[in-house]
Amino acid sequence: MSTDPGLESLYREVILDHYKNPRGHGVIEDADAEAEGQNPLCGDEVSIFVTFGEDGETIDDVKFSGRGCAISQAATSMLMEMTKGRTADEVAALDKDELLAEIGVPLTPVRLKCAMLGLTTLKVALHKAKGTPLPDGLAGFDELDLS
Amino acid sequence: MGPRYHQSMAVSAGTKLDAQTLRRDFPIFEQEIHGKPLAFLDSAASSQKPRQVLDAMTEFYETSYANVHRGVYVLAERATEALEHARDRVRAFLNAPEAREVIFTRNATEGINLVAYAWGLSNLGPGDLVVVTELEHHSNFVPWQFIASKTGAELRMIPLDDQGELDLSVLDSVAGDGRVKVVATNLISNSLGTINPVAKLAEWAHAQGAIYLCDAAQGAPHTKVDVQALGVDFLAISGHKMCGPSGASALWGRAELLQAMDPFMTGGHMINSVRLEKTTWGELPHKFEAGTAPMAEAVGLGAAIDYLESVGLDAIEAHEHELAAYALGRLADVPGIKLYGPPAERRAGIVSFNLEDIHPHDVAQILDLQGVAIRAGHHCCQPLMQKLGVAATNRASFYLYTIPEEIDQLVDGLHAVRKVFA
Numbered sequence: 001m002s003t004d005p006g007l008e009s010l011y012r013e014v015i016l017d018h019y020k021n022p023r024g025h026g027v028i029e030d031a032d033a034e035a036e037g038q039n040p041l042c043g044d045e046v047s048i049f050v051t052f053g054e055d056g057e058t059i060d061d062v063k064f065s066g067r068g069c070a071i072s073q074a075a076t077s078m079l080m081e082m083t084k085g086r087t088a089d090e091v092a093a094l095d096k097d098e099l100l101a102e103i104g105v106p107l108t109p110v111r112l113k114c115a116m117l118g119l120t121t122l123k124v125a126l127h128k129a130k131g132t133p134l135p136d137g138l139a140g141f142d143e144l145d146l147s
Numbered sequence: 148m149g150p151r152y153h154q155s156m157a158v159s160a161g162t163k164l165d166a167q168t169l170r171r172d173f174p175i176f177e178q179e180i181h182g183k184p185l186a187f188l189d190s191a192a193s194s195q196k197p198r199q200v201l202d203a204m205t206e207f208y209e210t211s212y213a214n215v216h217r218g219v220y221v222l223a224e225r226a227t228e229a230l231e232h233a234r235d236r237v238r239a240f241l242n243a244p245e246a247r248e249v250i251f252t253r254n255a256t257e258g259i260n261l262v263a264y265a266w267g268l269s270n271l272g273p274g275d276l277v278v279v280t281e282l283e284h285h286s287n288f289v290p291w292q293f294i295a296s297k298t299g300a301e302l303r304m305i306p307l308d309d310q311g312e313l314d315l316s317v318l319d320s321v322a323g324d325g326r327v328k329v330v331a332t333n334l335i336s337n338s339l340g341t342i343n344p345v346a347k348l349a350e351w352a353h354a355q356g357a358i359y360l361c362d363a364a365q366g367a368p369h370t371k372v373d374v375q376a377l378g379v380d381f382l383a384i385s386g387h388k389m390c391g392p393s394g395a396s397a398l399w400g401r402a403e404l405l406q407a408m409d410p411f412m413t414g415g416h417m418i419n420s421v422r423l424e425k426t427t428w429g430e431l432p433h434k435f436e437a438g439t440a441p442m443a444e445a446v447g448l449g450a451a452i453d454y455l456e457s458v459g460l461d462a463i464e465a466h467e468h469e470l471a472a473y474a475l476g477r478l479a480d481v482p483g484i485k486l487y488g489p490p491a492e493r494r495a496g497i498v499s500f501n502l503e504d505i506h507p508h509d510v511a512q513i514l515d516l517q518g519v520a521i522r523a524g525h526h527c528c529q530p531l532m533q534k535l536g537v538a539a540t541n542r543a544s545f546y547l548y549t550i551p552e553e554i555d556q557l558v559d560g561l562h563a564v565r566k567v568f569a
Binding site: 010011016041044045067068069070071111114 | 505506507508509512513516524538539567568
């Protein structure tokens with residue numbers, strides 16, 4: 001069967017590469033910040049763990065675990081590379097378009113939620129640890145435990 | 148690729164339907180998706196609509212529209228007559244004794260909530276048991292969980308066996324020494340297609356002194372439902388899953404139970420008299436139909452029932468079994484596939500599966516690019532997904548207009564999915 005051009009652009013090589021070889025995949029024990037996010041549409045779950053450097057602001061290490069579709073896993077993997085070395089404030093202010101540009105394929109509204117799950121969860125983790133602003137709308141969160 | 152569907156495999160005996168011909172009644176199929184013919188395999192979520200249903204609603208709007216039950220003018224009388232005719236079509240479709248036992252609701256979820264609130268809040272308390280199954284749609288799970296928590300009653304689950312069928316051997320131990328007050332199950336599982344032994348479950352419920360509610364949202368489109376033969380107390384159907392429009396569904400309940408219940412929603416139309424000190428409720432079914440009814444939609448539901456009966460429920464059921472068997476056979480040949488649910492002869496036209504460890508969203512997205520529409524997700528059955536140990540599955544579901552070529556298109560599409568993730 002011939003492959004639709006749309007198919008190749010959505011599941012382009014870089015996305016499949018991040019999906020199959022996710023960067024920053026794992027768990028950090030005793031993380032300085034962590035949060036768990038869910039996408040109620042598909043039941044996907046992601047946990048994000050952050051440790052800060054000596055200044056207490058710069059992200060020294062960031063990892064994620066969980067399960068999800070290729071788009072959510074690849075986007076979260078890209079996010080790990082994008083945010084390591086930035087400060088909590090910078091990441092809290094990170095525009096979703098910056099991540100979308102990295103993903104580089106047009107997404108339908110449903111898949112946009114998949115792609116944003118990691119970023120939203122990371123911002124919640126930073127909010128809990130540092131009081132940085134929460135992400136817009138908190139879309140995709142079934143239950144928020146901010147305690 | 149596997150074998151193609153041969154016309155010789157189609158059955159052409161008297162009670163069989165001709166899906167290829169019926170398809171022409173459905174305008175939705177007159178288009179391509181991503182340049183491919185539309186293979187619509189998501190009828191369990193909502194069915195497509197035949198022109199006959201659309202025309203009936205348009206005609207109602209164009210010739211008979213006014214608010215019902217109030218006006219004394221011609222149009223109000225016509226509209227009332229059309230709504231009550233639709234009610235009687237639902238009554239006949241379910242073989243219910245009386246039309247006043249048929250309550251129009253927005254959807255099956257509302258019908259179940261009606262019983263959970265209006266019956267449950269007054270009849271449940273600490274020490275009482277509400278029994279549902281691991282196979283329920285959230286619509287027949289969450290309302291009971293919520294009302295149980297409000298009343299102090301306990302929610303218990305009838306478990307599934309390895310084939311995705313209810314394990315009835317443990318019924319009595321599920322009840323234990325508790326007081327079972329409600330048993331609520333579906334007739335057909337929206338997720339696995341399992342056909343449940345409703346008559347047996349209703350009998351068991353009654354032996355416990357409980358009421359039995361049947362969620363027939365997935366059952367009524369596919370098999371003849373007879374509330375008297377099944378021996379149920381309440382039964383909810385979903386109009387949009389059976390060729391009717393969205394927004395009009397129905398709950399049937401035994402008159403004596405409905406009469407004894409408080410209303411669910413209050414307001415206009417459902418009253419007998421309103422005084423400052425006290426309001427009295429209207430007769431059945433009006434007591435449970437507060438506010439303006441979904442009139443045109445109910446007319447559409449009546450037309451959908453006419454349509455299904457002209458095709459024949461037996462023929463629809465046989466067609467679906469045939470498609471389920473064909474799909475299970477073809478899908479089994481796809482490397483890396485895992486199929487869920489009972490064998491073809493004991494399931495409706497619903498097939499849930501996973502392909503290797505590829506996420507269902509990715510499977511469904513790649514299929515969409517090939518014109519194939521399937522469901523990917525938890526199908527509003529998270530307790531079942533937990534039981535299966537997965538976050539989500541893919542689900543292909545069939546209806547009277549489904550043709551085997553659509554299943555071929557699905558199988559071809561799955562091979563393309565494997566190639567992307569190879």
